[in-house]
Amino acid sequence: MAVSQVIRSEWTKIRSVQSTVWTLGLALVVTVALGVLISWLSNREWDNMSEGDRFSFDPTFVSFAGTSLGQLAMIVFGVLVVSNEYSTGMVRTSLAAVPQRGTFLFGKIAVATALALVVGMITSFLAFFLGQAMLGGHRASIGDPGVLRAVIGGGLYMTLIAVFSMGVATMLRSPMLSLGILMPFFFLISAILGNVSATKKIGQYLPDQAGSKVMQVVPPLDGDTPYGPWGGLGIMVLWAVAALIGGYVLLKRRDA
Incomplete structure (x- = not known):
């Protein structure tokens, strides 16, 4: 099966499962709402x-205070995208239709990412614009040094959380085990x-x-x-890539 067909198939799978769509919506609402509240x-x-x-x-950074909670929904999204097929047994059908496991995984990860x-x-x-509105005279402008980088970085951060979770879920296959480790x-x-x-x-x-x-x-004053x-x-990207490589290697080696 061509890559374009696999991508269309994965898009159909993701949008047809309400739980995955809802988790993305929840990530947005929670992150923005909590950021607005903390800014106020x-x-x-x-x-x-x-x-x-x-x-x-x-x-x-204050306007991104909700990211710490919103990433929970992104973790759930990343896990469900991969492990739903394992929990229902549909992965056997998918791999029969797309025997090239690398293509199968690439299509799924590409659409979800x-x-x-x-x-x-x-x-x-x-989160940034609504949070700054709550800060009144203490707000930052999108044109201030470093601000646009931080806002774009916030979107990339949430994306990489989901990608890392997809890699872990591909390795573990079980949604409960994946969430039980990631959370x-x-x-x-x-x-x-x-x-x-x-x-x-080590933690840094x-x-x-x-x-x-x-x-x-x-x-931060104590930042070192x-x-x-x-x-x-970049360090976060390396973690996500390592998780995806681990998932790919195990997907190639074991039975569905």
């Missing part, structure tokens, strides 16, 4: 902030490793810790990472 609260609390907090205040990128970019720009990894293990002084140097190279740097415009915003995103 930050504006109200400005007069109570210390001098140090005001100096390091990053209005752009394109969808995640579109939703991620819309989410990032909406604690991003919401517990990464946070602990990134905030404990003994493990901070985890995908979410490194990738989120691209959304920052004002460096050995890479910049694009360097952090």
Whole structure:
């Protein structure tokens, strides 16, 4: 089967499963809504902030506060796109129709990544502009140095979260096992490793810790990472590529 046919087939599969469509919508709503709320609260609390907090205040990054929760929906989307076929047994039919497993995986990942990128970019720009509206006189402009990079980076960050999750789900095949590993990894293990002084140097190279740097415009006062915003995103790309390679290798070697 030609690659174009595989891509059309995967597009039909994804849009016909309501759960995958809903998770993308949820990622947008949660990220934007929480970002707006935190931006509004930050504006109200400005007069109570210390001098140090005001100096390091990053209005752009504040509007992305909802990303930490919105990425949960992106993780679920990435897992469901891949593992739905395994849980229903439809993967056998798909692989019978597309025996070239590399083509099968490429078509699925390409369509899902394109969808995640579109939703991620819309989410990032909406979160920024609505968040800045809530910040009043403390807002940033899209033309300020580093701001456009951060906004575009926010969309790329959410996309890469989904891609990394797809790679992990391809390796593990089970939706419950994939979510059972990814959720604690991003919401517990990464946070602990990134905030404990003994493990901070390790934590800063985890995908979410490194990738989120691209959304920052004002460096934190205690920031000592050995890479910049694009360097952090590059580290996240390497994680996503490694997960996809692992998924491809296992897909080639084992039975459906």
